[in-house]
Amino acid sequence: MPLFLHTADWQIGRQFSSFDAEAAPHLAEARFAVVQRLARIATERQVDAVLVAGDVLDAQTVSDRTIRRLFHAMEGFRGPWLLIPGNHDAALAESVWTQAQRMGVVPANVHLLLKPEVTLFAAQGFAVLPAPLTQRHSYSDLSAWMDDAQTPEGLLRIGLAHGSVQGILHEGIDSTNPIAPTRCETARLDWLALGDWHGTKSIHERMAYSGTPEADRFHNNDAGNALLVAIDAPGAVPRVEKIATGAYVWKELVHSLRVASDVDAVEQALDALGASDVVRLQLAGQVDLAGQQRLDAAVARADARVRSLQCERTALALVPTDEDLAQLQADGYVGELLAELRAESAAGGADSPAAAALALLAAALMPVGERA
Template sequence: MPKFLHTADWQMGRTYSRFDTEDSAALVEARYEAIERLAALATEHQCDAVLVAGDVFDAQTVSDRTIRRVFNATRNFEGPWVMLPGNHDAALAESVWMRAKRLGAVPANVHLALESGVTQLPEQGIAVLAAPLTQRHTYGDLTQPFDTTETPSGLLRIGLAHGSVQGVLPDDIDSTNPIAPDRTQSAKLDYLALGDWHGVREINERTWYSGTPEPERFRNNDAGYVLIVDIEEPGATPKVTRYETARYQWHQWRENLSVPSDLDELLNRMSQLPEASVLDVKLDGTLTLVGDQKLTDALSIAEARYRSVTCDRSGLQLEPTDEDIAALRADGYLGDVVQELRENQRANDEGDDAEVARDALAILAGLLKPKDPEVAK
């Protein structure tokens, strides 16, 4: 029973400029660890081969060190690897793949499918029909030759391609590198291993996207897995099992706060995240001064606990309650200032003036807040 691991979209060499240096370095390192995990999985589950459906590298210009580290990370699986160029690492005349060869970085058990054709793995019972991208964007279906490509009888016919299955994926990514949705039928493939969509997605029982093994963006599309595929014999229905490989979970929340319970619910959810979380929060609505301080304290705790936490509070307005104002003991001139800042928020609603007024009100509240808890009682 041939068994293989299907993965794609490693995009090694990717950078995370929106994060600070420490977090960026950790997210980069997690991608190498993901390769090591999937290699260990392939060994543990006694896979016959590992198929990588494109975008091993994020760009043609990645460093030599990145190239060497990628191939070093595969060493935990000694069986054959078949790697396909995708749109980020297309098989140009001068490409990252040619540099890897010149560096002598490609292990003997790694097959680079740089040209259309068949990679035969007779000991594993598999024939891999490859459709590598030789430029970043194409407008013809590179898998069409599969229909007339012959393979030895008795070997599984496994297609390996990188692109967009037509009429299935969202329209905004459906224009280049097209793949016919019925290719497994027309080419009599036992399985079509695809890359380009970064989450696990079943197109039909023989056609799957594996997604990226380590999430790299805020998109809820089932990223962070690899697929192990069992096919008893040519023509048999594949058994596809997904295994989680993600180190970090990415969460993006967009919340409107209007009553105190909204904030309580948000902070409760935040406190229950796993430590290996990357969290991006954008808030709008209103908060009392007490609520604003609760949010600030909770974010401080979360920033120390999770991999990365960012919170956009520009859409929030501070609405001090009478109790807030009384607790500040802001009377006379200070009371007038607090009232003026409240009115500036309401008058401007959105924009820089509202943000300045809100920030000033938060700073003033922090300065006036009693330092001795007993004083506030």
């Protein structure tokens, strides 16, 4: 009974440039660590092969050191690793893969499937039909050749492809690297290992996206997994087990604030976060001075605890109450300006320039220890 570990979209070498200098290296390093974790899983579960369905590397320009570290991370599994190029690491005439071959660092058990041709693993009971991308974007279905591919009787037919299954994924992402949703039927495949969609998603009983094994986006798409696929015999329905592999959990928290209890909800959400969380917090609406102080304190607590916290609050307005303004220490000209802006704000409403100026002045007059 052949057993496979299906994974994809490692994107080794990604730099995470939108993160701060403290978090980015940890996120990049996690992508090497998860490959080591996959190798351990493959060894522990005694799989016959690891299927890697494209975007192994993040770019054609990754360093030689990154290439060496990739293959070093795979050393924990001595069985076959079957890799196809995706859109990030396409098999160009000169590519990251030809560079790896020239460097002589590709181990004998790592099979770079750079051409659409059958590769036999007769001893393990299967044949592989890859659809490698030879350019970043293709507008034809590169898996179509599988329909006419001949394989010895009695061997499983295992396909690998990287792209968008037509009519299945979100609208607007079917334009490049298309894959027919009927490919398993027309090509008589026992399993089609898919890459490109970064979340785990079953298309039907013989076709699925494993997703990236280490989450890398703020999408609620079940990332951070690999699939263990067992197939008893040609034509048998695969048995698929989802295995959690990721170290970090990416979370997007969105809160619209209007009343004091809304601040309570933000505090509770932030205080529930842990060291493995990568968080994007988006705040909108309005708060008074007390609410802002509570938010600032909660964000500071969470920021010290999680791997990364990005806070976006440009859509959150500070709207001080009369009590807030009365407690501010403002004498002389500043006191007069505060009273004038207060009056103009009351006349012009919360969206007036005076209201914005009042909020800025109130924030500036807050005691230093209470500011953001």
